Amino acid sequence: MTSSRTEPKYTVPGLSVQDGGKVVELLRLRLHALNDLSLTLKHIHWNVVGPHFIAIHEMLDPQVDRVRAMADDTAERISALGGVPLGTPGALVAERTWDDYEVGRADAIAHLGALDLVYTGIVESHRAALADVGKFDPVTEDLLIGQLRALEQFQWFVRAHLESSGGELATAGAHTEADAARSAHGDGAS
Secondary structure, three states, X not given: OOOOOOOOOOOOOOOOXXXXXXXXXXXXXXHHHHHHHHHHHHHHHXXXXXXXXXXXXXXXXXXXXXXXXXXXXXXXXXXXXXXXXXXXXXXXXXXXOOOOOOOOOXXXXXXXXXXXXXXXXXXXXXXXXXXXXXXXXXXXXXXXXXXXXXXXXXXXXXXXXXXXXXXXXXXXXXXXXXXXXXXXXXXXXX
């Protein structure tokens, strides 16, 4: 079996094999994060309840579709760079650096509070990868910039439900998804 961590034998013209390998490594966790995000969004889609059910249920499907397309673009870039994109659940679980989404069946505001933290994590890690890849691969940099644009917009959609008229986020200061879900209610209930 070929590992995703093996340096490629070739890469795209204009990039050294070594630099191509670095980009593949940066994209490896981005692929896992995007696959995980698409599954998390579907989990929320299936488990959201309460008065805002339909609004959130329907808001998430286009996000799922776009995130799945981002994962596909990322995997194809890994392949173009001479790497091996691993999209299996086992590879995702073995290599990810974050825990599973921790909210089950819950109301819309609780899920949105937790999802805000999920988006914060993926946007921050995408930005870190962007800063590294921007040093030597403008094509992958462009890919990540486009993904960030959409991910930040999706987080804005989520945060619009969590923001007060004074501009405060209900989830400010939350460090876990469960805490964010409770904070989203403003009364500690989820």
